Amino acid sequence: MLHPSSALFLVASLLAALPVSADGIYTKKSPVLQVNQKGYNQLIANSNYTSIVEFYAPWCGHCQSLKPAYEKAAKSLDGLAKVAAIDCDDDANKPFCGQMGIQGFPTLKIVTPSKKPGKPKVEDYQGPRTAKGIVDSVMDRIPNHVKRLSDKNVDEWLSEDEESPKALLFTEKGTTSGLIRALAIDFLSSIKVAQIRSKESNAVEKFGITLFPTLVLLPGNGHEHIIYDGELKKGPMVEFLSQAASPNPDPAPAPAKKDKLPKWGESEKKPKPSEASASDGEPKPSIPVPVPTSAPIIDTLSTPEALESACLAPKSGTCVLALLSGSDETDAELSSNSKEALDSLAGVGHKHAQRKTNLFPLYGIPATNSAAQTLRARLGLPESAQSVEIIALNARRGWWRQYDPSDSADYGSVRVEAWIDAIRLGEGTRNKLPESTIVTKDKPKKKTDHDEL
Numbered sequence: 446m447l448h449p450s451s452a453l454f455l456v457a458s459l460l461a462a463l464p465v466s467a468d469g470i471y472t473k474k475s476p477v478l479q480v481n482q483k484g485y486n487q488l489i490a491n492s493n494y495t496s497i498v499e500f501y502a503p504w505c506g507h508c509q510s511l512k513p514a515y516e517k518a519a520k521s522l523d524g525l526a527k528v529a530a531i532d533c534d535d536d537a538n539k540p541f542c543g544q545m546g547i548q549g550f551p552t553l554k555i556v557t558p559s560k561k562p563g564k565p566k567v568e569d570y571q572g573p574r575t576a577k578g579i580v581d582s583v584m585d586r587i588p589n590h591v592k593r594l595s596d597k598n599v600d601e602w603l604s605e606d607e608e609s610p611k612a613l614l615f616t617e618k619g620t621t622s623g624l625i626r627a628l629a630i631d632f633l634s635s636i637k638v639a640q641i642r643s644k645e646s647n648a649v650e651k652f653g654i655t656l657f658p659t660l661v662l663l664p665g666n667g668h669e670h671i672i673y674d675g676e677l678k679k680g681p682m683v684e685f686l687s688q689a690a691s692p693n694p695d696p697a698p699a700p701a702k703k704d705k706l707p708k709w710g711e712s713e714k715k716p717k718p719s720e721a722s723a724s725d726g727e728p729k730p731s732i733p734v735p736v737p738t739s740a741p742i743i744d745t746l747s748t749p750e751a752l753e754s755a756c757l758a759p760k761s762g763t764c765v766l767a768l769l770s771g772s773d774e775t776d777a778e779l780s781s782n783s784k785e786a787l788d789s790l791a792g793v794g795h796k797h798a799q800r801k802t803n804l805f806p807l808y809g810i811p812a813t814n815s816a817a818q819t820l821r822a823r824l825g826l827p828e829s830a831q832s833v834e835i836i837a838l839n840a841r842r843g844w845w846r847q848y849d850p851s852d853s854a855d856y857g858s859v860r861v862e863a864w865i866d867a868i869r870l871g872e873g874t875r876n877k878l879p880e881s882t883i884v885t886k887d888k889p890k891k892k893t894d895h896d897e898l
């Protein structure tokens with residue numbers, strides 16, 4: 446999901462840039478990218494990504510019956526490959542469909558980038574018209590710019606071009622997943638991406654990796670490496686790598702006039718509650734967006750369910766929580782320490798949002814949320830809720846840490862920020878998170894349509 450305001454803007458600019466027939470079979474909300482000839486050239490033929498394009502006519506029955514599978518494929522390929530459609534019944538598109546040699550509907554073509562920009566390989570997709578069939582074929586053709594390393598050559602790779610950033614994925618797999626390939630495509634020419642297997646013990650020890658898969662960013666210029674501990678999803682991973690270099694804009698900006706096409710592949714991006722609209726990277730329409738002078742407040746998780754799904758699920762990445770103190774009945778009466786802690790966290794969140802650097806989510810948990818008591822009990826924190834506690838935890842990696850306000854009960858922004866920076870850099874000691882804090886759902890895990898790292 447996009448930040449709501451930028452999503453609106455993207456939709457608006459998409460409509461402005463790509464006039465799409467109002468009678469097309471895909472709605473505006475469809476995950477299928479609807480293009481005309483110009484959109485095809487910019488977003489598909491000139492992309493570093495593989496795409497599948499459906500040439501269709503709205504009146505065609507087979508096109509309509511393909512729609513659910515095609516939309517499902519678009520969802521599961523989100524961020525990994527582009528799934529597009531062209532309405533060949535639209536007069537404006539007819540010459541282009543003719544040029545592409547379309548003779549029947551629907552015709553599906555897979556467009557794979559070649560070494561020559563703008564000259565992709567175009568093949569007819571002849572496989573089954575199912576989501577799985579489409580996804581598998583497209584996944585097979587995602588360009589692979591990920592270097593595979595072993596203990597023998599990892600040092601050489603690390604010492605090559607030492608000032609430029611690199612990303613190294615430690616994985617149990619011998620294959621390169623669509624997700625890591627997509628990340629390498631996003632950062633093509635700015636971050637070198639490689640992967641190495643868990644059995645390459647020298648490299649694994651050198652970086653102290655204990656969990657697989659793990660992505661490590663080497664920012665270059667002698668900076669310490671940073672371990673990613675967020676969710677294994679493209680949006681947050683792109684954000685993480687963006688600390689070292691910006692992803693390639695897609696479509697590539699037009700040399701002369703400013704390009705207003707949407708940036709593709711960002712739809713996994715989570716809206717960060719702590720991000721002010723001012724931090725939004727998209728160009729703004731003419732109405733100026735006021736920059737808030739004080740930091741926006743951080744999000745509150747007021748129910749056990751909200752806390753569980755945000756931070757205590759087995760796959761949850763790092764969360765910073767302020768377990769607030771206050772009267773038992775209402776959280777309107779926050780202690781002054783709680784208020785100071787919230788202000789400090791909001792300030793740190795705001796700073797990162799403005800700098801557009803990656804930061805884990807920050808939440809306030811009111812004392813009235815019963816899960817806060819449970820969490821205090823399981824972590825051995827004072828249960829009385831007389832004191833505010835700031836903690837960081839990572840359910841996926843099974844650690845937690847506690848903020849130490851020192852003897853002077855310092856919840857000020859300087860100390861809090863230093864603590865957060867230490868977490869970002871993976872410094873300091875982590876406590877083992879008791880298993881009982883993690884909420885596992887009984888439902889068997891649904892298998893995704895594409896593999897993970």
Ligand SMILES: *[C@@H]1O[C@H](CO)[C@@H](O)[C@H](O)[C@H]1NC(C)=O
Binds near residue numbers: 493694695
């Ligand atoms: C494709 O990759 C090249 C680097 O090889 C990069 O310069 C260009 O911006 C990328 N294009 C897009 C549309 O991402």
